[in-house]
Amino acid sequence: MADEALFLLLHNEMVSGVYKSAEQGEVENGRCITKLENMGFRVGQGLIERFTKDTARFKDELDIMKFICKDFWTTVFKKQIDNLRTNHQGIYVLQDNKFRLLTQMSAGKQYLEHASKYLAFTCGLIRGGLSNLGIKSIVTAEVSSMPACKFQGTMQKGVTDTPNKMFQWILCHRNGRLRRLTKPNIILKT
Amino acid sequence: MAVCIAVIAKENYPLYIRSTPTENELKFHYMVHTSLDVVDEKISAMGKALVDQRELYLGLLYPTEDYKVYGYVTNSKVKFVMVVDSSNTALRDNEIRSMFRKLHNSYTDVMCNPFYNPGDRIQSRWALLPVSASSPGGPYSRVRIQSRWALLPVSDPVQVGPTSCVRIQSRWALLPVSDPVQVGPTPVSDPVQGL
Numbered sequence: 308m309a310d311e312a313l314f315l316l317l318h319n320e321m322v323s324g325v326y327k328s329a330e331q332g333e334v335e336n337g338r339c340i341t342k343l344e345n346m347g348f349r350v351g352q353g354l355i356e357r358f359t360k361d362t363a364r365f366k367d368e369l370d371i372m373k374f375i376c377k378d379f380w381t382t383v384f385k386k387q388i389d390n391l392r393t394n395h396q397g398i399y400v401l402q403d404n405k406f407r408l409l410t411q412m413s414a415g416k417q418y419l420e421h422a423s424k425y426l427a428f429t430c431g432l433i434r435g436g437l438s439n440l441g442i443k444s445i446v447t448a449e450v451s452s453m454p455a456c457k458f459q460g461t462m463q464k465g466v467t468d469t470p471n472k473m474f475q476w477i478l479c480h481r482n483g484r485l486r487r488l489t490k491p492n493i494i495l496k497t
Numbered sequence: 498m499a500v501c502i503a504v505i506a507k508e509n510y511p512l513y514i515r516s517t518p519t520e521n522e523l524k525f526h527y528m529v530h531t532s533l534d535v536v537d538e539k540i541s542a543m544g545k546a547l548v549d550q551r552e553l554y555l556g557l558l559y560p561t562e563d564y565k566v567y568g569y570v571t572n573s574k575v576k577f578v579m580v581v582d583s584s585n586t587a588l589r590d591n592e593i594r595s596m597f598r599k600l601h602n603s604y605t606d607v608m609c610n611p612f613y614n615p616g617d618r619i620q621s622r623w624a625l626l627p628v629s630a631s632s633p634g635g636p637y638s639r640v641r642i643q644s645r646w647a648l649l650p651v652s653d654p655v656q657v658g659p660t661s662c663v664r665i666q667s668r669w670a671l672l673p674v675s676d677p678v679q680v681g682p683t684p685v686s687d688p689v690q691g692l
Contacts, residue, residue, distance in 0.1 A: 353609040359572035360605055364540075364553060439573045439615070441507060 311385060311407070318408055321346070322424050340427045347431020348438070355436040358382060368462065371440050372399050379436060384408075397462035401433075402455070409454035422450040426458075433458060499596065500564065500580050501525040504604060506616060507574035509533055513619040516580070529578045532558045532566045536576050539568070553601075554594055569597040575604065 325339045358379060365371050376388035380403075390402035408425050412418045426448035434446045443463045450456045501516035516525040535558040555568035560583065569577040577600050579593065607613055 349611075349615075352615050356571075356573055356605050356608040360601055362572065364570070364572060441574050 315408060315411065318425070318428060319411075321428070326424070340424065343424070343427035344431035344434070347428040347433075348435035349431075350428075351432040351435020351437075352439045354383070354432070355379070355439045359440070365440065368397075368442060369393070371437070371442065372401075372460075375433065375436060376401060383432070399460045399462070401458040401460070403458075404455045406454050406456045409450070409456065412453060414453050419450060419453065422453060422456070423448065426450070426456060430458060433460060437462075500582055501529065501578075502580075502600065503529045503578045504600070504619065505529070505533065505576040505578065507576075512575070512617075525580055528561070528564065528566060528580055532568060532578050533576065535559055535566075536568045536570060536578070540570055554597060556590075567593050567597075569601070571601060571604070577601070577604075 322343065325342055329339050359374075362374070362378070365374065372391060372393070376391050380386065380388050384403075384407045386403075386405070386407070388401045389404045390400075392400045392402070406426075406429075408429065409422060412422070412425075430446040430448050434444055437444045437446075437460065444460045445463070446458055446460045448456055448458050501514070503511055503515075504513040506512050511529070514526065514529065516522055536555060539555050539558075553569060553571060555570060558566045558568045558578075560566075563583055565581050565583055567579045567581065569579075571577075577597055579596065579600075581593070607619055608615065613619075
């Protein structure tokens with residue numbers, strides 16, 4: 308199990324490294340969690356590309372979430388997600404009862420407020436993976452009792468990056484003046 | 498013999514497109530662009546009875562009189578399009594599939610490259626080189642990639658010098674997503690022919 312320890316130790320050092328640089332003024336205070344999350348985001352994008360190389364195409368969002376809970380989590384953390392809940396309207400809750408990155412800390416209430424630092428990278432990992440699969444989301448984590456934790460993902464519907472957006476600004480030449488139309492379904496009169 | 502390979506992002510702009518330098522580049526760009534519609538049709542639920550929904554390889558998209566166009570879509574909705582010469586009848590389905598697998602492997606490596614931002618044009622000179630070298634009989638297996646702008650068609654494959662003067666022929670080179678491209682001393686007359 309040596310490879311597991313490698314990532315665990317690297318992750319711990321990463322968190323403390325980011326916070327140390329915050330103390331020395333290189334990073335603004337309060338931006339550390341964002342920095343860790345963005346790191347996780349980029350890693351998640353690359354990881355998902357590698358893991359979905361050989362799998363079949365996904366049918367829908369639920370299929371993607373199941374892939375994340377089973378294959379993705381197993382490959383990264385060597386275990387599956389223990390519980391996946393959804394309200395079928397874009398909110399998913401992944402519960403892990405023994406999160407690998409938190410098992411090294413004591414199981415009581417002592418380090419509860421510090422736990423969020425160690426979850427930021429994983430939140431970014433999930434968000435990056437989902438984003439590369441075409442789902443924009445916001446992922447947050449909460450810990451009620453160590454080492455169990457919950458990741459909540461809120462999928463954003465209706466946010467598309469298609470180039471059609473640029474056609475919402477339609478310029479029409481009317482009576483010698485350029486006017487901007489914001490509704491794309493207005494008939495252009497020249 | 499594969500005459501053109503294109504990697505298209507999920508927002509339908511090209512990340513990487515290379516074709517054999519001897520022919521009219523624009524024709525291939527149009528072909529790839531029009532094939533995107535066929536790709537979208539195949540991956541939506543419309544034609545469900547015809548194509549296996551779970552497969553990544555899409556097969557022959559459409560044949561023209563000289564060329565055949567094949568497609569492949571990854572789980573991250575990145576599309577690979579390959580244009581193949583019709584005269585080469587010895588090229589079987591399995592070979593096309595293996596070419597797509599190699600392309601997918603190279604693309605995965607590009608994604609994992611920490612210096613690559615997802616969504617940018619694939620600029621790396623070595624990124625997809627194994628693909629061009631391995632496609633059967635491709636004439637650009639001998640080509641050393643000289644041009645800094647991987648998207649601009651290089652007219653002469655053995656041109657020396659990184660800043661070769663090329664005329665912008667591809668209309669995708671002018672889309673806002675790309676960086677402003679510097680053209681050499683030869684003025685570009687009208688790259689976009691009133692499409």
